[in-house]
Amino acid sequence: MRKHILRCISCKKEFEPKPGLYYCEDCGYILGTLEVVYDYDSIQEEAVVKERNFDKKASMYQFEFLLPTKPKLTFDNDIGGTPLYKFDLFGLKDVQVKYDCSNPSSSYKDRASSIAINRALDEENDIAFCASTGNAASSLAMLNAQTEMDTYIFVPAAIPDGKRAQLEISGAKVFAIEGTYDEVYDFSLELGLKKGWYCRHAAINPYLLEGKKTGAFEIVIQNDFDVPDYVLVGVGDGTVVSSLYKGFWEFKEIGLTDKIPKIIGVQAEGISAIKEAFEKGKPYKPISIGGNTIADSISVGKPRDVIKACKYVEASDGYFISLTDEEILEAIVDLGKTTGIFAEPAGAVPYGGLKKLIYEEKITKSDTVCLVITGNGLKDVNAVQGSISRETLSFEEAMKRFEE
Amino acid sequence: MRKHILRCISCKKEFEPKPGLYYCEDCGYILGTLEVVYDYDSIQEEAVVKERNFDKKASMYQFEFLLPTKPKLTFDNDIGGTPLYKFDLFGLKDVQVKYDCSNPSSSYKDRASSIAINRALDEENDIAFCASTGNAASSLAMLNAQTEMDTYIFVPAAIPDGKRAQLEISGAKVFAIEGTYDEVYDFSLELGLKKGWYCRHAAINPYLLEGKKTGAFEIVIQNDFDVPDYVLVGVGDGTVVSSLYKGFWEFKEIGLTDKIPKIIGVQAEGISAIKEAFEKGKPYKPISIGGNTIADSISVGKPRDVIKACKYVEASDGYFISLTDEEILEAIVDLGKTTGIFAEPAGAVPYGGLKKLIYEEKITKSDTVCLVITGNGLKDVNAVQGSISRETLSFEEAMKRFEE
Numbered sequence: 001m002r003k004h005i006l007r008c009i010s011c012k013k014e015f016e017p018k019p020g021l022y023y024c025e026d027c028g029y030i031l032g033t034l035e036v037v038y039d040y041d042s043i044q045e046e047a048v049v050k051e052r053n054f055d056k057k058a059s060m061y062q063f064e065f066l067l068p069t070k071p072k073l074t075f076d077n078d079i080g081g082t083p084l085y086k087f088d089l090f091g092l093k094d095v096q097v098k099y100d101c102s103n104p105s106s107s108y109k110d111r112a113s114s115i116a117i118n119r120a121l122d123e124e125n126d127i128a129f130c131a132s133t134g135n136a137a138s139s140l141a142m143l144n145a146q147t148e149m150d151t152y153i154f155v156p157a158a159i160p161d162g163k164r165a166q167l168e169i170s171g172a173k174v175f176a177i178e179g180t181y182d183e184v185y186d187f188s189l190e191l192g193l194k195k196g197w198y199c200r201h202a203a204i205n206p207y208l209l210e211g212k213k214t215g216a217f218e219i220v221i222q223n224d225f226d227v228p229d230y231v232l233v234g235v236g237d238g239t240v241v242s243s244l245y246k247g248f249w250e251f252k253e254i255g256l257t258d259k260i261p262k263i264i265g266v267q268a269e270g271i272s273a274i275k276e277a278f279e280k281g282k283p284y285k286p287i288s289i290g291g292n293t294i295a296d297s298i299s300v301g302k303p304r305d306v307i308k309a310c311k312y313v314e315a316s317d318g319y320f321i322s323l324t325d326e327e328i329l330e331a332i333v334d335l336g337k338t339t340g341i342f343a344e345p346a347g348a349v350p351y352g353g354l355k356k357l358i359y360e361e362k363i364t365k366s367d368t369v370c371l372v373i374t375g376n377g378l379k380d381v382n383a384v385q386g387s388i389s390r391e392t393l394s395f396e397e398a399m400k401r402f403e404e
Numbered sequence: 405m406r407k408h409i410l411r412c413i414s415c416k417k418e419f420e421p422k423p424g425l426y427y428c429e430d431c432g433y434i435l436g437t438l439e440v441v442y443d444y445d446s447i448q449e450e451a452v453v454k455e456r457n458f459d460k461k462a463s464m465y466q467f468e469f470l471l472p473t474k475p476k477l478t479f480d481n482d483i484g485g486t487p488l489y490k491f492d493l494f495g496l497k498d499v500q501v502k503y504d505c506s507n508p509s510s511s512y513k514d515r516a517s518s519i520a521i522n523r524a525l526d527e528e529n530d531i532a533f534c535a536s537t538g539n540a541a542s543s544l545a546m547l548n549a550q551t552e553m554d555t556y557i558f559v560p561a562a563i564p565d566g567k568r569a570q571l572e573i574s575g576a577k578v579f580a581i582e583g584t585y586d587e588v589y590d591f592s593l594e595l596g597l598k599k600g601w602y603c604r605h606a607a608i609n610p611y612l613l614e615g616k617k618t619g620a621f622e623i624v625i626q627n628d629f630d631v632p633d634y635v636l637v638g639v640g641d642g643t644v645v646s647s648l649y650k651g652f653w654e655f656k657e658i659g660l661t662d663k664i665p666k667i668i669g670v671q672a673e674g675i676s677a678i679k680e681a682f683e684k685g686k687p688y689k690p691i692s693i694g695g696n697t698i699a700d701s702i703s704v705g706k707p708r709d710v711i712k713a714c715k716y717v718e719a720s721d722g723y724f725i726s727l728t729d730e731e732i733l734e735a736i737v738d739l740g741k742t743t744g745i746f747a748e749p750a751g752a753v754p755y756g757g758l759k760k761l762i763y764e765e766k767i768t769k770s771d772t773v774c775l776v777i778t779g780n781g782l783k784d785v786n787a788v789q790g791s792i793s794r795e796t797l798s799f800e801e802a803m804k805r806f807e808e
Contacts, residue, residue, distance in 0.1 A: 384569050398558075
């Protein structure tokens with residue numbers, strides 16, 4: 001666990017961490033998103049020593065020297081350390097796939113939930129809460145089941161049965177409320193902060209990003225410190241894309257690498273709020289739009305980490321692109337057929353994004369590329385029902401298929 | 405890769421391995437199941453040397469000195485090495501849970517599929533086939549997507565949509581046939597063997613068990629060689645339960661341990677064929693019964709590894725028990741609420757089995773116990789729909805819940 005301060009992404013005001021402090025009140029909870037800032041100079045020497053001992057399969061807590069809490073959960077020894085596979089795709093050799101589906105609850109979100117719960121334990125809170133349509137909530141519920149803390153999950157009543165099942169089975173108290181995701185989010189945020197519950201809302205709590213940044217650390221060490229040119233990832237609230245930049249930036253800042261990849265955020269064309277905010281240019285502003293996509297994990301009209309996402313992606317010399325739902329479905333199927341990996345819609349968009357950028361010749365054969373697959377396809381089987389054959393055969397028909 | 409022979413489980417006749425040889429023709433494909441036999445004396449000295457270098461997170465190919473092939477697949481470095489969690493359950497401290505849901509395709513079956521595909525590559529076969537209701541097939545499809553081989557999967561037309569989706573997305577050719585699992589199994593086995601395709605049918609191919617036994621090796625090394633008293637696992641065809649015994653037996657045979665746990669096979673009461681065959685006593689005989697259970701991964705009326713399963717479980721001083729579907733559903737929910745883990749029905753039966761054996765005082769507080777969780781609950785969300793609250797709230801109702 002590393003000492004740190006919190007700094008407003010907009011006005012740069014600095015704060016000492018304290019329970020209940022999640023954002024800069026002067027700037028409000030979107031403009032006033034906080035960054036966790038360590039004393040990088042003091043870390044630099046220590047990290048170089050540690051470099052020799054990094055383990056490609058160890059949990060994300062091997063990076064505790066750059067994390068704001070200590071591992072205390074049953075599952076902590078197995079969060080992160082996920083595979084980095086390499087495939088030949090679209091004529092590019094060794095396209096890297098960071099496969100975060102093998103985390104305990106089968107998504108990238110375990111990295112953030114673990115940090116959140118461990119911070120909540122540090123603060124001796126007894127309730128953790130979150131508004132989520134899916135992975136963040138199921139991750140919180142699973143990892144928190146072994147603590148004394150209660151888990152309260154606020155979801156729109158329309159959440160798919162499968163996601164509700166995972167939540168309830170993992171022991172969370174689920175409040176399914178008749179409203180949109182954004183309405184339920186705002187309602188529960190106000191309620192939870194007033195009650196003093198520990199907040200695991202995407203992008204409000206600055207510590208979530210600290211867990212997520214470990215994905216970038218792992219990409220570096222699993223590449224033997226040879227940092228890729230591009231990293232592509234799906235974008236909803238903007239926290240994962242921001243976290244990747246921060247991870248690569250921190251490793252550079254403490255002297256472990258000399259390069260930050262171009263970070264490409266891939267959104268759904270039906271609701272690409274952050275892309276829109278980014279393309280309006282500086283100063284980046286909060287945005288709230290309508291829209292929809294089959295990729296429910298990135299279906300966000302009012303992104304909470306929009307300022308960080310825009311600033312960080314710009315700093316990486318990256319940008320945002322978007323895919324139609326048709327392109328997203330095609331990406332799921334093509335990713336599966338070429339690699340074997342079954343990703344949820346939001347997990348497959350980096351693959352679709354790469355395809356698009358190669359077609360547009362923005363990424364070429366000499367580039368090294370890493371795709372971050374954030375969630376398992378089993379989480380949303382319904383999304384691909386339309387792409388699946390329903391054909392059934394009698395024994396006679398089956399036999400005929402194999403007669404010469 | 406280790407040199408080996410094949411030996412009939414019934415008549416003990418020995419065979420040199422050759423393509424197309426899956427069982428002893430004198431005894432038929434159930435009585436004549438083959439065992440893979442190594443020269444254990446020659447391994448003994450080597451293994452003791454290796455002991456010092458075992459890694460709790462390394463892939464199952466760290467045990468290549470006891471495996472019949474070499475790793476050649478993209479995914480091989482990440483198969484096995486799955487977590488061993490410890491929980492306090494039913495008054496027992498540190499009940500171990502071997503969590504195989506974090507394998508690439510989210511089930512225990514990856515261990516077997518990897519060995520099968522690597523053997524098929526050794527034999528230069530160009531089609532691998534299998535009849536499966538789920539995990540074995542999706543595992544084969546995923547791991548095989550990166551080879552030049554085609555994957556043919558034969559399934560009953562009634563398989564859950566989620567399982568079919570995973571198969572098709574992962575690039576397999578799926579033949580969904582109107583028949584029971586047993587009918588489809590027999591049809592495809594006859595067809596595939598005639599065609600010379602590589603056979604990944606549960607229990608026919610003796611090499612599948614070689615992959616699965618690595619789960620036992622990992623339980624030993626993750627316990628620092630302190631072998632548990634009991635291991636509980638779900639039983640359908642009988643291969644996983646047999647493989648666990650063989651793994652523990654081999655480590656004892658080569659001098660790495662001095663104990664084999666009592667292996668408890670847990671079946672579904674609605675279709676507990678192996679339990680029935682076991683309780684009829686010796687000589688153990690093939691069995692074929694009707695019946696049904698919600699735990700589709702262990703819904704097998706004509707188990708192919710029945711002889712091995714009975715002989716091996718007996719040799720471990722273990723036995724078989726069964727649970728009603730009601731007890732299985734309760735096990736999924738209780739396992740989730742107490743540990744956070746969401747298992748598929750067949751994955752939750754060891755938990756239900758432990759509960760039963762503690763109630764019957766067959767397992768007591770002084771025993772050390774390991775539960776093997778073989779598949780992720782996301783694979784069969786429908787199974788638990790009945791156990792989930794459907795309650796929805798208005799904002800006003802939600803607010804009232806939290807007023808003092």
